[in-house]
Amino acid sequence: MAYKISGTLNESARILVLKESDWSIESNVEKSAGDYEVDNLVSGTKTVVAIDGAGEVVGYGSVSPEYYGGDRGIIGGGYNGSSVINTLEYITISTIGNAADFGDLVLERYEMDATSNASGDKGVFGSGRDINLASLNSLDYITISVAGNATSFGELTTKKYKLAATSNATNNRGIFGGGYDDSNCLNVIDYITISSPGNATDFGDLTVARRTTGATSNGINNRGVFASGKTGSGDYVNTIDYITISSLGNAIDFGDLIAKRIVAATSNSIHDRGVSGGGYDGSNPLNVMEYITISSLGNATDFGDLTMPRTSLTATSNGTDDRGVFCGGHYISSYYNTIDYITISTIGNASDFGDLTVSKTSVAATSDA
Numbered sequence: 001m002a003y004k005i006s007g008t009l010n011e012s013a014r015i016l017v018l019k020e021s022d023w024s025i026e027s028n029v030e031k032s033a034g035d036y037e038v039d040n041l042v043s044g045t046k047t048v049v050a051i052d053g054a055g056e057v058v059g060y061g062s063v064s065p066e067y068y069g070g071d072r073g074i075i076g077g078g079y080n081g082s083s084v085i086n087t088l089e090y091i092t093i094s095t096i097g098n099a100a101d102f103g104d105l106v107l108e109r110y111e112m113d114a115t116s117n118a119s120g121d122k123g124v125f126g127s128g129r130d131i132n133l134a135s136l137n138s139l140d141y142i143t144i145s146v147a148g149n150a151t152s153f154g155e156l157t158t159k160k161y162k163l164a165a166t167s168n169a170t171n172n173r174g175i176f177g178g179g180y181d182d183s184n185c186l187n188v189i190d191y192i193t194i195s196s197p198g199n200a201t202d203f204g205d206l207t208v209a210r211r212t213t214g215a216t217s218n219g220i221n222n223r224g225v226f227a228s229g230k231t232g233s234g235d236y237v238n239t240i241d242y243i244t245i246s247s248l249g250n251a252i253d254f255g256d257l258i259a260k261r262i263v264a265a266t267s268n269s270i271h272d273r274g275v276s277g278g279g280y281d282g283s284n285p286l287n288v289m290e291y292i293t294i295s296s297l298g299n300a301t302d303f304g305d306l307t308m309p310r311t312s313l314t315a316t317s318n319g320t321d322d323r324g325v326f327c328g329g330h331y332i333s334s335y336y337n338t339i340d341y342i343t344i345s346t347i348g349n350a351s352d353f354g355d356l357t358v359s360k361t362s363v364a365a366t367s368d369a
Contacts (some may be wrong), residue, residue: 003039003041003042003043003065003066003067003068004037004038004039004040004041004065004066004068004119005017005037005038005041005046005048005063005065005066006035006036006037006038006066007035007036007048007059008034008035008036009031009032009033009034009036009050009058009059010033010058011033011052011058012030012031012032012033012052012053013030013031013050013051013052013053013058013059014028014029014030014031014050014051014052015027015028015029015030015031015036015038015048015049015050016028016048016049016050016051017038017041017046017047017048018046018047018048018049019042019044019046020044020045020046020047020062021044021045023047026041026042026046027040027041039068039119039170040118040119040169040170040219040220040269040270040319040320041065041320042320042321043065043067044065045062045063045064046062046063046064046065047060047061047062048060048061048062048063068119069118069119069121069144069145069368069369070118070119070318070319070320070321070367070368070369071092071093071094071318071321071367071368071369072090072091072092072093072144072145072367072368073090073091073092073093073316073317073318073325073327073365073366073367074088074089074090074102074114074123074142074144074316074365074366074367075088075089075090075091075099075314075316075327075328075356075363075364075365076088076089076105076112076114076125076150076363076364076365077105077108077109077110077112077125077128077362077363077364078110078328078360078361078362078363078364079110079111079335079360079361079362080335080358080359080360080361081330081333081335081359083108083131084108084109084110084129084130084131085108085110085358085360086104086105086106086107086108086109087101087104087105087357087358088101088102088103088104088105088142088149088150089101089102089356089357090102090147091325091339091353091354093316093317093318093321093323093325093341093367093369094318094321094323096341096353096354097353097354098354098355098356098357099339099354099355099356099357100357101147101357102142102147102148103142103147103148103149103150104149104150105125105140105149105150106138106140106149106150106151106152107130107131107138108130108131109125109128109129109130109136110128110129110161110361110362110363111128111129111161111162111312111362112125112126112127112128112129112136112161112163112364113125113126113127113163113164113165113176113215113314113364114126114165114364114365114366115165115166115167115174115175115176115194115366116144116167116169116174116194116366116367116368117167117169117170117171117172117174117194117195118167118169118170118219118269118319118368118369119169119170119368119369120170120172120194120195121143121144121145121368122141122142122143122144122194122195123141123142123143123144123366123367123368124139124140124141124153124165124174124192124194124366125139125140125141125142125150125364125366126138126139126140126156126163126165126176127139127156127159127160127161127163127176127179128161128364129161134159135159135160135161135180135181135182136159136161137155137156137157137158137159137160138152138153138154138155138156139152139153139154139155139156139192139200140152140153141153141194141197144366144367144368145368151197152197153192153197153198154192154197154198154199154200155199155200156176156190156199156200157188157190157199157200157201157202158179158181158186158188158190159181159182160179160180160181160186161179161180161211162178162179162180162211162212163176163177163178163179163180163186163211163213164176164177164178164179164213164214164215164226164265165177165215165364165366166215166216166217166224166225166245167194167217167219167224167245168217168219168220168221168222168224168245168246169217169219169220169269169319169369170219170220171220171222171245171246172193172194172195173191173192173193173194173245173246174191174192174193174194175189175190175191175203175215175224175243175245176189176190176191176192176200177189177190177203177206177213177215177226177251178206178209178210178211178213178226178229179211180211184209184232185209185210185211185230185231185232186209186211187205187206187207187208187209187210188202188205188206189202189203189204189205189206189243189251190202190203191203191245191248203243203248203249204243204248204249204250204251205250205251206226206241206250206251207239207241207250207251207252207253208229208231208237208239208241209231209232210228210229210230210231210232210237210239211229211230212229212230212262212279212312213226213227213228213229213262213263214226214227214228214229214262214263214264214265214276214279214315215227215265216265216266216267216274216275216276216294216315217245217267217269217274217294218267218269218270218271218272218274218294218295219267219269219270219319220269220270221270221272221294221295222244222245222246223242223243223244223245223294223295224242224243224244224245225240225241225242225243225254225265225274225292225294226240226241226242226243226251227239227240227257227263227265227274227276227292227300228240228257228259228260228261228262228263228276228279229262230262234282235260236260236261236262236280236281236282237260238256238257238258238259238260238261239253239256239257240253240254240255240256240257240292240300241253241254242254242294242297254292254297254298255292255297255298255299255300256299256300257276257290257299257300258288258290258299258300258301258302259279259281259286259288259290260281260282261279261280261281261282261286262279262280262311262312263276263277263278263279264276264277264278264279264313264314264315264326265277265315266315266316266317266324266325266326266344267294267317267319267324267344268317268319268320268322268324268344268345269317269319269320269369270319270320271320271322271344271345272293272294272295273291273292273293273294273344273345274291274292274293274294275289275290275291275303275315275324275342275344276289276290276291276300277289277290277303277306277313277315277326277340277350278306278309278310278311278313278326278329279311279313280311280312280331284309285309285310285311285329285331286309286311287305287306287307287308287309287310288302288305288306289302289303289304289305289306289342289350290302290303291303291344291347302347303342303347303348304342304347304348304349304350305349305350306326306340306349306350307338307340307349307350307351307352308336308338309331310328310329310330310331310336310338310361311329311330311331311361312328312329312330312361312362312363313326313327313328313329313336313361313363314326314327314328314329314363314364314365315327315365316365316366316367316369317344317367317369318367318369319367319369320369321369322343322344322345323341323342323343323344324341324342324343324344325339325340325341325342325353325365326339326340326341326342326350327339327340327356327363327365328356328359328360328361328362328363329361330360330361330362335359335360335361336359336361337355337356337357337358337359337360338352338355338356339352339353339354339355339356340352340353341353
């Protein structure tokens with residue numbers, strides 16, 4: 001779950017937010033005169049200090065932040081072994097249990113991906129393949145806190161599937177990268193402004209053209225990463241690329257995963273840990289999870305194992321509240337409704353969370369965190 005504080009400043013100031021539980025600094029940001037908010041906080045009483053440009057304290061107080069969401073996960077689309085699905089379902093990420101019906105995508109699709117603008121409450125599902133196996137460039141959006149059907153958002157620059165998506169959270173930019181267009185693996189990265197329906201614009205290129213990569217970010221800290229995937233020659237790679245989400249340009253090498261494979265990925269947002277899990281290495285489905293520190297270039301480290309090996313699963317999290325979930329997937333003709341969960345900041349194996357409403361693979365997930 002995510003929390004925020006708000007107030008009004010007579011002049012520009014630096015806002016320090018301290019957790020009264022241990023007096024550590026949770027946020028340190030500059031705000032302009034007028035109304036302000038500091039979001040992506042965790043629960044618990046805070047001491048807030050405002051300091052002006054001369055270093056003088058101009059405001060001070062103890063507050064309880066306001067809850068504004070961050071705990072709803074949405075899982076959409078997929079393939080159940082016989083049909084392509086348009087179903088959307090939701091879970092409360094902090095509460096173990098089964099998924100429930102949310103609504104429907106505009107059309108049946110699978111092998112797409114999704115992202116959101118966090119507390120901005122808008123989730124976007126992009127691209128994929130339809131019931132006729134045709135590749136798509138269409139984008140759908142939902143209001144995450146309100147159950148209901150999706151609405152058309154716009155289009156990506158290219159029809160493709162098996163792509164990956166992430167965002168810089170409340171900074172409102174969504175990124176869709178990589179994929180396959182029926183003929184070639186792609187390195188193209190597109191971006192959208194999540195709060196404003198419309199068509200995507202070219203952002204830059206990945207370092208390697210590939211499909212079925214996993215993407216995540218450290219949220220408002222503005223770094224997105226794309227991990228591993230499969231190239232047009234059929235090779236599985238362990239490449240990790242990174243971008244600065246607010247700045248157009250090509251991706252840069254970050255490091256490597258341990259295993260060459262396809263993956264699902266998520267993070268605990270501003271806490272800076274990204275976790276990739278599951279997938280396929282060309283021979284076997286995998287249950288391995290690995291992690292990186294998103295702000296620090298380098299190779300991934302072993303995290304633990306999912307409850308079962310599977311590929312074409314999806315992942316999301318409740319951000320600063322530190323729970324990640326891995327949903328769905330398949331291997332050969334076995335399709336799974338499994339949802340696993342982890343505590344992202346704590347290395348270890350995943351535990352059973354509950355079940356999706358139907359067993360399916362090639363699904364997409366996002367949350368309001």
